[in-house]
Amino acid sequence: MxxxxxxxxxxxxxxxxxxxxxxxxxxxxxxxxxxxxxxxxxxxxxxIPQTPNGDLLPVEELRGWVAERFAPPHGNAQGLSQLIDDLVDEDLRRLLAEGWGLERAYLKALLGRCDLPGVKNPGVCAAILFDALNGAALRAAAEGSADLVSQTLDNLLEQWT
Structure with missing residues:
Protein backbone atom coordinates (compact mmCIF):
# COMPACT_ATOMS: atom_id res chain seq x y z
CA MET A 1 0.00 0.00 0.00
CA ILE A 48 13.09 12.84 3.55
CA PRO A 49 16.52 13.44 5.08
CA GLN A 50 16.88 16.83 6.74
CA THR A 51 20.66 16.93 6.46
CA PRO A 52 23.38 14.77 4.93
CA ASN A 53 24.16 11.85 7.21
CA GLY A 54 27.92 12.17 6.80
CA ASP A 55 28.51 8.40 6.81
CA LEU A 56 29.54 8.51 3.14
CA LEU A 57 31.30 10.99 0.93
CA PRO A 58 28.67 13.56 -0.11
CA VAL A 59 28.75 12.48 -3.79
CA GLU A 60 28.22 8.84 -2.76
CA GLU A 61 25.35 9.81 -0.46
CA LEU A 62 23.86 11.75 -3.36
CA ARG A 63 24.16 8.73 -5.66
CA GLY A 64 22.52 6.52 -3.04
CA TRP A 65 19.65 8.95 -2.51
CA VAL A 66 19.03 9.21 -6.27
CA ALA A 67 19.11 5.42 -6.68
CA GLU A 68 16.61 4.96 -3.86
CA ARG A 69 14.38 7.94 -4.66
CA PHE A 70 13.98 7.14 -8.34
CA ALA A 71 13.76 3.34 -8.10
CA PRO A 72 10.41 1.76 -8.97
CA PRO A 73 7.63 2.29 -8.15
CA HIS A 74 8.53 6.02 -7.97
CA GLY A 75 10.49 6.14 -11.20
CA ASN A 76 8.07 4.49 -13.59
CA ALA A 77 4.81 5.11 -15.44
CA GLN A 78 2.86 4.19 -12.33
CA GLY A 79 4.49 7.14 -10.61
CA LEU A 80 3.13 9.42 -13.34
CA SER A 81 -0.39 8.26 -12.56
CA GLN A 82 0.16 8.95 -8.86
CA LEU A 83 1.59 12.38 -9.66
CA ILE A 84 -1.56 13.33 -11.56
CA ASP A 85 -3.66 12.21 -8.57
CA ASP A 86 -1.56 14.41 -6.31
CA LEU A 87 -1.64 17.45 -8.59
CA VAL A 88 -5.43 17.55 -8.94
CA ASP A 89 -6.07 17.50 -5.17
CA GLU A 90 -5.26 20.73 -3.30
CA ASP A 91 -4.12 19.04 -0.07
CA LEU A 92 -2.03 16.42 -1.86
CA ARG A 93 -0.52 19.11 -4.11
CA ARG A 94 0.46 21.13 -1.02
CA LEU A 95 2.12 18.08 0.57
CA LEU A 96 3.89 17.28 -2.70
CA ALA A 97 5.27 20.82 -2.84
CA GLU A 98 6.37 20.56 0.80
CA GLY A 99 8.15 17.27 0.18
CA TRP A 100 9.80 18.51 -2.97
CA GLY A 101 10.98 21.60 -1.10
CA LEU A 102 12.56 19.37 1.55
CA GLU A 103 14.22 17.26 -1.13
CA ARG A 104 15.70 20.37 -2.77
CA ALA A 105 16.96 21.57 0.63
CA TYR A 106 18.61 18.19 1.20
CA LEU A 107 20.21 18.33 -2.26
CA LYS A 108 21.44 21.85 -1.54
CA ALA A 109 23.08 20.64 1.68
CA LEU A 110 24.67 17.67 -0.12
CA LEU A 111 25.94 19.77 -3.03
CA GLY A 112 27.34 22.30 -0.55
CA ARG A 113 29.49 19.53 0.91
CA CYS A 114 30.63 18.09 -2.41
CA ASP A 115 33.97 19.08 -3.86
CA LEU A 116 32.52 20.27 -7.16
CA PRO A 117 34.16 23.46 -8.46
CA GLY A 118 31.28 24.10 -10.87
CA VAL A 119 28.76 24.30 -8.02
CA LYS A 120 29.04 27.98 -7.26
CA ASN A 121 25.57 28.30 -5.74
CA PRO A 122 24.40 25.03 -4.14
CA GLY A 123 20.77 26.23 -3.96
CA VAL A 124 20.58 26.99 -7.67
CA CYS A 125 22.41 23.78 -8.57
CA ALA A 126 20.09 21.77 -6.29
CA ALA A 127 17.05 23.15 -8.13
CA ILE A 128 18.65 22.32 -11.49
CA LEU A 129 19.56 18.83 -10.30
CA PHE A 130 16.10 18.22 -8.85
CA ASP A 131 14.35 19.34 -12.03
CA ALA A 132 16.75 17.38 -14.24
CA LEU A 133 16.30 14.18 -12.22
CA ASN A 134 12.52 14.44 -12.24
CA GLY A 135 12.52 15.23 -15.96
CA ALA A 136 14.77 12.23 -16.59
CA ALA A 137 12.38 10.07 -14.54
CA LEU A 138 9.46 11.21 -16.72
CA ARG A 139 11.42 10.49 -19.88
CA ALA A 140 12.54 7.11 -18.51
CA ALA A 141 8.89 6.21 -17.84
CA ALA A 142 7.97 7.09 -21.42
CA GLU A 143 10.97 5.41 -23.02
CA GLY A 144 11.28 2.46 -20.64
CA SER A 145 14.93 3.20 -19.92
CA ALA A 146 15.99 2.55 -16.34
CA ASP A 147 19.38 4.27 -16.67
CA LEU A 148 18.28 7.79 -17.65
CA VAL A 149 18.11 9.14 -14.11
CA SER A 150 21.57 7.90 -13.13
CA GLN A 151 22.97 9.09 -16.48
CA THR A 152 21.50 12.54 -15.85
CA LEU A 153 23.14 12.65 -12.43
CA ASP A 154 26.46 11.52 -13.90
CA ASN A 155 26.25 14.16 -16.66
CA LEU A 156 25.59 16.98 -14.21
CA LEU A 157 28.32 15.86 -11.80
CA GLU A 158 30.76 15.70 -14.71
CA GLN A 159 29.85 19.27 -15.74
CA TRP A 160 30.27 20.52 -12.18
CA THR A 161 33.67 18.84 -11.69
Whole structure:
Protein backbone atom coordinates (compact mmCIF):
# COMPACT_ATOMS: atom_id res chain seq x y z
CA MET A 1 0.00 0.00 0.00
CA UNK A 2 2.79 2.43 0.82
CA UNK A 3 3.96 2.10 -2.77
CA UNK A 4 0.49 2.83 -4.20
CA UNK A 5 1.01 0.03 -6.70
CA UNK A 6 -2.20 0.25 -8.70
CA UNK A 7 -2.26 2.45 -11.78
CA UNK A 8 -6.04 2.18 -11.94
CA UNK A 9 -8.25 3.75 -9.26
CA UNK A 10 -8.54 1.66 -6.12
CA UNK A 11 -11.12 1.30 -3.39
CA UNK A 12 -10.72 0.97 0.36
CA UNK A 13 -12.25 -2.51 0.12
CA UNK A 14 -9.44 -3.57 -2.26
CA UNK A 15 -6.75 -2.10 0.00
CA UNK A 16 -8.11 -3.46 3.29
CA UNK A 17 -6.78 -7.04 2.95
CA UNK A 18 -3.36 -5.77 1.89
CA UNK A 19 -2.93 -3.69 5.05
CA UNK A 20 -4.64 -6.17 7.35
CA UNK A 21 -7.67 -4.02 8.16
CA UNK A 22 -11.29 -4.03 7.18
CA UNK A 23 -12.62 -1.26 4.94
CA UNK A 24 -14.50 0.03 7.99
CA UNK A 25 -11.24 0.02 9.96
CA UNK A 26 -9.54 2.08 7.27
CA UNK A 27 -12.42 4.56 7.24
CA UNK A 28 -12.29 4.77 11.04
CA UNK A 29 -8.56 5.42 10.99
CA UNK A 30 -8.20 7.60 7.87
CA UNK A 31 -11.73 8.79 7.11
CA UNK A 32 -11.62 8.24 3.36
CA UNK A 33 -9.52 7.27 0.36
CA UNK A 34 -8.12 10.79 0.37
CA UNK A 35 -7.25 10.39 4.05
CA UNK A 36 -5.16 7.34 3.16
CA UNK A 37 -3.36 9.29 0.42
CA UNK A 38 -2.74 12.22 2.77
CA UNK A 39 -1.30 9.83 5.37
CA UNK A 40 0.96 8.25 2.74
CA UNK A 41 2.13 11.69 1.61
CA UNK A 42 2.93 12.70 5.20
CA UNK A 43 4.77 9.42 5.70
CA UNK A 44 6.88 10.12 2.59
CA UNK A 45 7.69 13.63 3.85
CA UNK A 46 8.81 12.19 7.19
CA UNK A 47 11.36 9.98 5.39
CA ILE A 48 13.09 12.84 3.55
CA PRO A 49 16.52 13.44 5.08
CA GLN A 50 16.88 16.83 6.74
CA THR A 51 20.66 16.93 6.46
CA PRO A 52 23.38 14.77 4.93
CA ASN A 53 24.16 11.85 7.21
CA GLY A 54 27.92 12.17 6.80
CA ASP A 55 28.51 8.40 6.81
CA LEU A 56 29.54 8.51 3.14
CA LEU A 57 31.30 10.99 0.93
CA PRO A 58 28.67 13.56 -0.11
CA VAL A 59 28.75 12.48 -3.79
CA GLU A 60 28.22 8.84 -2.76
CA GLU A 61 25.35 9.81 -0.46
CA LEU A 62 23.86 11.75 -3.36
CA ARG A 63 24.16 8.73 -5.66
CA GLY A 64 22.52 6.52 -3.04
CA TRP A 65 19.65 8.95 -2.51
CA VAL A 66 19.03 9.21 -6.27
CA ALA A 67 19.11 5.42 -6.68
CA GLU A 68 16.61 4.96 -3.86
CA ARG A 69 14.38 7.94 -4.66
CA PHE A 70 13.98 7.14 -8.34
CA ALA A 71 13.76 3.34 -8.10
CA PRO A 72 10.41 1.76 -8.97
CA PRO A 73 7.63 2.29 -8.15
CA HIS A 74 8.53 6.02 -7.97
CA GLY A 75 10.49 6.14 -11.20
CA ASN A 76 8.07 4.49 -13.59
CA ALA A 77 4.81 5.11 -15.44
CA GLN A 78 2.86 4.19 -12.33
CA GLY A 79 4.49 7.14 -10.61
CA LEU A 80 3.13 9.42 -13.34
CA SER A 81 -0.39 8.26 -12.56
CA GLN A 82 0.16 8.95 -8.86
CA LEU A 83 1.59 12.38 -9.66
CA ILE A 84 -1.56 13.33 -11.56
CA ASP A 85 -3.66 12.21 -8.57
CA ASP A 86 -1.56 14.41 -6.31
CA LEU A 87 -1.64 17.45 -8.59
CA VAL A 88 -5.43 17.55 -8.94
CA ASP A 89 -6.07 17.50 -5.17
CA GLU A 90 -5.26 20.73 -3.30
CA ASP A 91 -4.12 19.04 -0.07
CA LEU A 92 -2.03 16.42 -1.86
CA ARG A 93 -0.52 19.11 -4.11
CA ARG A 94 0.46 21.13 -1.02
CA LEU A 95 2.12 18.08 0.57
CA LEU A 96 3.89 17.28 -2.70
CA ALA A 97 5.27 20.82 -2.84
CA GLU A 98 6.37 20.56 0.80
CA GLY A 99 8.15 17.27 0.18
CA TRP A 100 9.80 18.51 -2.97
CA GLY A 101 10.98 21.60 -1.10
CA LEU A 102 12.56 19.37 1.55
CA GLU A 103 14.22 17.26 -1.13
CA ARG A 104 15.70 20.37 -2.77
CA ALA A 105 16.96 21.57 0.63
CA TYR A 106 18.61 18.19 1.20
CA LEU A 107 20.21 18.33 -2.26
CA LYS A 108 21.44 21.85 -1.54
CA ALA A 109 23.08 20.64 1.68
CA LEU A 110 24.67 17.67 -0.12
CA LEU A 111 25.94 19.77 -3.03
CA GLY A 112 27.34 22.30 -0.55
CA ARG A 113 29.49 19.53 0.91
CA CYS A 114 30.63 18.09 -2.41
CA ASP A 115 33.97 19.08 -3.86
CA LEU A 116 32.52 20.27 -7.16
CA PRO A 117 34.16 23.46 -8.46
CA GLY A 118 31.28 24.10 -10.87
CA VAL A 119 28.76 24.30 -8.02
CA LYS A 120 29.04 27.98 -7.26
CA ASN A 121 25.57 28.30 -5.74
CA PRO A 122 24.40 25.03 -4.14
CA GLY A 123 20.77 26.23 -3.96
CA VAL A 124 20.58 26.99 -7.67
CA CYS A 125 22.41 23.78 -8.57
CA ALA A 126 20.09 21.77 -6.29
CA ALA A 127 17.05 23.15 -8.13
CA ILE A 128 18.65 22.32 -11.49
CA LEU A 129 19.56 18.83 -10.30
CA PHE A 130 16.10 18.22 -8.85
CA ASP A 131 14.35 19.34 -12.03
CA ALA A 132 16.75 17.38 -14.24
CA LEU A 133 16.30 14.18 -12.22
CA ASN A 134 12.52 14.44 -12.24
CA GLY A 135 12.52 15.23 -15.96
CA ALA A 136 14.77 12.23 -16.59
CA ALA A 137 12.38 10.07 -14.54
CA LEU A 138 9.46 11.21 -16.72
CA ARG A 139 11.42 10.49 -19.88
CA ALA A 140 12.54 7.11 -18.51
CA ALA A 141 8.89 6.21 -17.84
CA ALA A 142 7.97 7.09 -21.42
CA GLU A 143 10.97 5.41 -23.02
CA GLY A 144 11.28 2.46 -20.64
CA SER A 145 14.93 3.20 -19.92
CA ALA A 146 15.99 2.55 -16.34
CA ASP A 147 19.38 4.27 -16.67
CA LEU A 148 18.28 7.79 -17.65
CA VAL A 149 18.11 9.14 -14.11
CA SER A 150 21.57 7.90 -13.13
CA GLN A 151 22.97 9.09 -16.48
CA THR A 152 21.50 12.54 -15.85
CA LEU A 153 23.14 12.65 -12.43
CA ASP A 154 26.46 11.52 -13.90
CA ASN A 155 26.25 14.16 -16.66
CA LEU A 156 25.59 16.98 -14.21
CA LEU A 157 28.32 15.86 -11.80
CA GLU A 158 30.76 15.70 -14.71
CA GLN A 159 29.85 19.27 -15.74
CA TRP A 160 30.27 20.52 -12.18
CA THR A 161 33.67 18.84 -11.69
Missing amino acids: ADRQAVTPWTLAEVAPVVGLSAAGIVKRFGSRQGVLLALSRRWIAT
